[in-house]
Amino acid sequence: MQINVSYPTLPKVPSSHASLVMDHFGLTFDTAEHVVARDLHLPIEPGQIVAFTGPSGSGKSSLLRTAAAELDGVINAATIELPDTLVCDALGLPFEKAVELLSLVGLSEPRLMLRTPAELSDGQRFRFRIAAAFAQKPQWIVIDEFTATLDRTLAKVIAFNVRRLSEKQGIGFLVATTHEDIAEDLTPDLHVRCDLDGEPVISTNLETNSELIAATASRHSRPSIHEGDRTRAPRGAGCSKRISFADRCVITTGSRLDWPYFTRWHYRSHNLGSVRFVTVLWHDDRPIGICVFASPPLSLAQRNRFFRRKSRWSRLGLRVLNRQLVHLSRVVLHPTYRGAGLAAAFVRQSCEAVPFPWVETLAAMGNINPLFERAGFTRVGSSTTTNSDRRRHSAIYGSPTKRHGPASKQKRLLSQESHIKSRFAAPVYYVFDNRSEFERRRSAGRTAE
Missing domain, CATH: 3.40.630.30 (Gcn5-related N-acetyltransferase (GNAT))
Known part of the structure; x- marks a missing residue:
């Protein structure tokens, strides 16, 4: 993919102040153009994660939009409308699949699933839109200001899960963000670093991984296992990749x-x-x-x-x-x-x-x-039990004996609180x-x- 991005810096409305700005800074009608990228080659492949990072105003969002326009099957997460239904119903998926997807974007709390998307906070709506985009199974998902409204720990968790979901579903991502702290967990296949001056710098997954390995090696070693208080760091549970923290x-x-x-x-x-x-x-x-x-x-x-x-x-x-x-x-x-x-x-x-x-x-x-x-x-x-009667529900946990009279039978029943909350479980x-x-x-x- 070859892309060019530039913007004219001529004023849309001529004014005396606009003329003074051009005079003072040496801008002419021939040079009044800001070039973000000229003949920039982006070797984008299906299913990849492409991250555009850099400070505000460096052109990362412009590159993101231009690259997205060249691809097919693109969904812009920011344009997904918020349905007037409960979050647990809004994805249009079977219950188990919906809960799994909502869990991966940090929205599996019952109090959140029972709200409508419009009732969520800005950060929660951002996460819901990621889930809604995934539920539509596009070829590419575009997200500008990726994780910008999240606290940084949650941002790393979301980046970690976007990588996992992308690999599992084969869906590509184009994201733009000012935050480089999510790069280790996102592990983009193509990382485009933008600057206020100069051409964007592109690195591939192998180059990015080399940088991350070097950065990790310079950290303190993992906490040791102390048999006295059994303090230890969680090992991965069969996962090839661990979250950065x-x-x-x-x-x-x-x-x-x-x-x-x-x-x-x-x-x-x-x-x-x-x-x-x-x-x-x-x-x-x-x-x-x-x-x-x-x-x-x-x-x-x-x-x-x-x-x-x-x-x-x-x-x-x-x-x-x-x-x-x-x-x-x-x-x-x-x-x-x-x-x-x-x-x-x-x-x-x-x-x-x-x-x-x-x-x-x-x-x-x-x-x-x-x-x-x-x-x-x-x-x-x-x-399972098809009867919500408390005694029948308690039978799941072992039938009460009849040998010691009603008093012991009562002790063997679930508490009323547990029965109410789990009678259909x-x-x-x-x-x-x-x-x-x-x-x-x-x-x-x-x-x-």
């Missing part, structure tokens, strides 16, 4: 006192029960995630299926259960960091850190979001086999003694 994220042990900070982002019961272990994920000095491990419920129907046990437990059996198994009851990640590729690694490393050989969990969104599969859990199966039961890590840690402890 992953090295500045660490996991520490916590307590139930850390939980109240995260309850605002958890929509079911805030009661924790008997807490056995807690981990907290930090980005620099900011807590951004929590995993809470509690005593296992007395009986879960899918657990009995996996471990091939009957629903009744003896006193000895209950002691063994509490020594061998812990229940991951809460996983919460700050909304800004969802889609950053941290959640699965955080969950997996938290499970590896618990002093139990087995970890189990129930996930209400397990049929939509395969988070626990990515974290290394085994999916056992889902439990179909939770998926997962199991994490932590035996090898558990034995390794126990052996290391014996050696240290």
Whole structure:
């Protein structure tokens, strides 16, 4: 692609002041032209990400528009109209696909999905338009002022996910921005750096990656693993690319006192029960995630299926259960960091850190979001009920026994709050086999003694 961009600097309306400006700065009718690019060759290929960066007024937006005009199947995200429907309905996709796409642009919060796009903030509308553009499956998406209205951490998360979505869907991007801090996560295939003076400078993906590798090598090394407090940086969960700030994220042990900070982002019961272990994920000095491990419920129907046990437990059996198994009851990640590729690694490393050989969990969104599969859990199966009666709903978690009278039956029921919030859910039961890590840690402890 060969493009030329220039603008006449002659005044549209002649005036005495305009004549004085031209006289003072030596502008004539022959030289009154501003050239942004002359015969600039852009080797753009389908499915690539092309980023135009530079200060305001450097011509990046002009180059963006000129390049977009030469391509077919282009959607300009800025021109997408905001429909008068709820965000969860506005993409015109099946529910699971819509939630997945909204999650990748940071709009998976229930309070946001239940609003209309017009009710969102400017930054949220920007993200919605990215999702709406993707939903139309064009060949190219054009975005000017890319991530300009977002806080810089969220901007990196969005850039990271645009790269992932582009590779997954084969959709190309043309973006223009003044912010170079997103380049490492966006990893453009073609990077056009504009300046107020001189021709734009073009670098390819290989050249960009070389610069990023050099920059990364000059940073501090990743935090080491300390067995005492189990502090560690999340490793990638099977991803070839990590978000740029992953090295500045660490996991520490916590307590139930850390939980109240995260309850605002958890929509079911805030009661924790008997807490056995807690981990907290930090980005620099900011807590951004929590995993809470509690005593296992007395009986879960899918657990009995996996471990091939009957629903009744003896006193000895209950002691063994509490020594061998812990229940991951809460996983919460700050909304800004969802889609950053941290959640699965955080969950997996938290499970590896618990002093139990087995970890189990129930996930209400397990049929939509395969988070626990990515974290290394085994999916056992889902439990459903077509009856919203509280007692029948409680049967999902193990049928109450009749041997000890009505009082014990009442204790075995779900709380009224949990019943109301989850009576139509179909939770998926997962199991994490932590035996090898558990034995390794126990052996290391014996050696240290």
